[in-house]
Amino acid sequence: MVVEVAREVAALRAVPAPFSPPCRLITADVLAKELDRKLRRDLPVPPELFLEALWRLGLIDETPAAVYPRLLDFYTSQVLGFYEPGGNELVIVRRGSLVEAEGRLVWSHELAHAAQERTSRLPSRLLAMRHDTDEQRAASAVAEGEAMLVMTLLSAPGATRDDLLDLAEAAMAAQAQAGLEAPGVPDFFVKDLLFPYTAGFSAVLRTYRSGGWPAVNRILRRPPASTAALLHPDRPAPGPPIPDSAMPAPPAGADEVITDALGEWTLSTWLARRLPAERAAALAAGWDADRIRLVRARADATRWSMAWRVRCRTAADRQALEAALQAHLPALLARLPGAGRRPELVWSGAGATLDVRVNWP
Secondary structure (H helix, E strand, O other), rough: OOOHHHHHHHHHOOOOOOOOOOEEEEEEEHHHHHHEEEEHOOOOOOHHHHHHHHHHHHOOOOOOHHHHHHHHHHHHHOOOEEOOOOOOOOEOOOOOOOHHHHHHHHHHHHHHHHHHOOOOOOOHHHHHOOOEEEEEEHOOOOOHHHHHHHHHHHHHOOOOOOHHHHHHHHEEEHHHHHOOOOOOHHHHHHHHHHHHHHHHHHHHHHHHHHHHHHHHHHHHHHHOHHHHHOOOOOOOOOOOOOOOHHHOOOOEEEEEEEOOOHHHHHHHHHHOOOOHHHHHHHHOEEEEEEEEEEEEEEEOOEEEEEEEEEEEEOHHHHHHEEEEHHHHHHHOOOOOOOOOOOOEEEEEOOOOOEEEOOOOO
């Protein structure tokens, strides 16, 4: 089956021969170890520290130490396979319930990623984006969206292309609305898992319908640099990223934990912890760039501080976002400075740019 599907993917995506990446079958218990290795490689900091950062920012409420095992279990239950660009291999989970039709879907999806590596090297380039998780999330959405498109077009050879695409588009929209059942897993990770497939498929499908495979090939070679650019293709692209050099250095006696970009998607998800989702999305849509730096005291690792610069599209966008943040950020950041301490926020807004310091000496 794999050889046959590889031939179909190569023909659909004009991949030069030979196209036969090696395949490795693993069991579900091995998958958990593989996913742990991938997370430790792909995240900007170790998973335990990344989870603590999310917890201190108020993006998740569950204790970080308890979340990681459940998160691995959740990913293990959802992942049927993945493409590993380092070894140019397909890794497929051996599940007894996987029938032939489902197997074809899995193979075609992962072979599409292998084809991406051959034509644009996007899977490898994703690994280099680990210090800008917003850029990485947007590029990952393009990669997953294109793989979903390939899988859809190969799923039922006798059906018409437009019928297949219409059905798939409706199914993904319904999935985005319904979400996933994941007891014990923070909602942030459920939404994060779905985003590349739902938003990514929508973006790639729109591109395919307007310009065919040549247009899709162009966004594989140059994916949107942010989730804002992915979500709003019809408006001017966001301005340049905010460089690390624009951020204050860690104070004396403190070490950097992480410096990253939140991006529109994370900002919307963050605000939605305190606001209706529609209002949160509207405020986050004013995002143009941001950079956030978290540090912790060397003498007391429970004491964290934050410096954040966010640039909005207009001064009015910044004023609206600042008003919402002033109302809700103290509650979201209640855990940031450590037990027994209150978050102390200092605001500085001018034009379209807002600077926030939280317990920053």
